[in-house]
Amino acid sequence: MCGSRSTITENPPSSSHCLSMATLSFNSTRIKSPSLQSHKPFSKSHFSTKPNNVPFLFPSKTHPQLHHFKPNSISESSVSVPEEAFDDAEEDDPTSELSYLDSETDPSSVTEWELDFCSRPILDIRGKKIWELVVCDSSLSLQYTKYFPNNVINSVTLKDAMETISEDLGVPLPEKVRFFRSQMQTIITKSCKELGIKPVPSKRCLSLLLWLEERYETIYMRHPGFQKGSKPLLALDNPFPMELPENLFGEKWAFVQLPFSAIREEISSLDERFVFGAGLDLDLLGIEVDENTLIPGLAVASSRAKPLAAWMNGLEVCSVEADTSRGCLILSVGISTRYVYATYKKTPTTTSEAEAWEAAKKACGGLHFLAIQEDLDSDDCVGFWLLLDLPPPPV
Incomplete structure (x- = not known):
């Protein structure tokens, strides 16, 4: 065959x-x-x-x-990054947020996003779990993260955040948004449909899944509010x-x-x-x-x-x-x-x-x-x- x-x-x-x-x-x-x-x-x-x-x-x-x-292993289109840049990155503040678009990327070419909106094993000053929005495209040309308190988790917050990504990075709203948590389907679907975006429930969010694994080790575990042994709130x-x-x-x-x-x-x-x-x-x-x-x-x-x-x-x-x-x-x-x-x-x-x-x-x-x-x-x-x-x- x-x-x-x-x-x-x-x-x-x-x-x-x-x-x-x-x-x-x-x-x-x-x-x-x-x-x-x-x-x-x-x-x-x-x-x-x-x-x-x-x-x-x-x-x-x-x-x-x-x-x-x-x-x-970097693809031909990847930009070479000096090794010392990673040493500096490790010392970055894990409480900070990320808003990035590759300067060599045509904004109009980013037509699909991969999105996760979920709690993290991190407590805020109130002792409540912090939520985080993580968005990227499959090539990681677009990368965005933002923390939220647990009392503002709804479709309006997510809709506003997606509009903010579009405005801040100068990219059009995507045609599709892929997500992998069934528990968040209602919120994500409602937010997407109000923006004219097609929501796609899919575990083929491989760039996102691997990025979350990377963030767990390099960001969440270094966060001052990290709770070791905390189980995911929304298990797959x-x-x-x-x-x-x-x-x-x-x-x-x-x-x-x-x-x-x-x-x-x-x-x-x-x-x-x-x-x-x-x-x-x-x-x-x-x-x-x-x-x-x-x-x-x-x-x-x-x-x-x-x-x-x-x-x-x-x-x-x-x-x-x-x-x-x-x-x-x-x-x-x-x-x-x-x-x-x-x-x-x-x-x-x-x-x-x-x-x-x-x-x-x-x-x-x-x-x-x-x-x-x-x-x-x-x-x-x-x-x-x-x-x-x-x-x-x-x-």
Whole structure:
């Protein structure tokens, strides 16, 4: 599928096939300091298939190893920042706020924002948790933070703050605002609609999620009001998976893998081939992977592949997970929607294959993909999503 298949490995990786465990780090140079085989068709009732023989190859001493993600890998468009600037940044006041727009960025090009409006593990002088608005775009060309007391948290406050960002930075209000907390959906949606902005509930706020993790370590933990061990007030939902809607059914599926070089080709050709899907700015996220590294993925085939891909394209696809306890694959979309995407008969072999796939995904720092095709043996995709399975932010 969309590239060469690898040889089949019957068993999960043993100690002699250890995967190099990658750690995901945010590209801090962009952060401003505060100042396969054939399968039988799935039945319509539960999208199931016979036990899979997974075409999967695990890196060993004779195969390309996974590279550790480098925190300071900068893209070509990034501005080089002297190392001593980070030393100075560490001494900045953690109580200060940030309002920044890259001078080389055309303000009219910033059409989508990523937004979080939530409490922080910080107490004010009243002993109440401080709230914070954090806004950025996917490239971090726009970065904005502002603290609020807990007694002014409403849609009016948020609406006014978004207008302030637009006025202060000289950028138009965005066409879309992505956010990842279901508990804030009412406030954010109301504020956006009053401003003519489309609210998009989505965990594909990867720049924002990683920036919050960075801020936790560099800002919140240094704040004089920081409360160590404080749990997030609005924890992310992880609901029980629901039955898959009929329009999202496929007919065949397979665990697959592609060299990273092929992944890049698929992503770069999404627009020119008018293929549904979405990529990730791996340079921005600080991810460096060798071109020969094998990335795990899920291939789904359907005789109605194009309409299936079109439906999937409107779902803000987040991740795919192999749940070995239930013997199924779980598709996560939006912010709190999880579907039983496919099922398989639990056997020692299928369990090992699912565990191997999850292990490969973990070794890639959560990087994986979903491909939709008309046939599993085809070299072309009609839908391709590069996905990153991230843990929830610490706030």
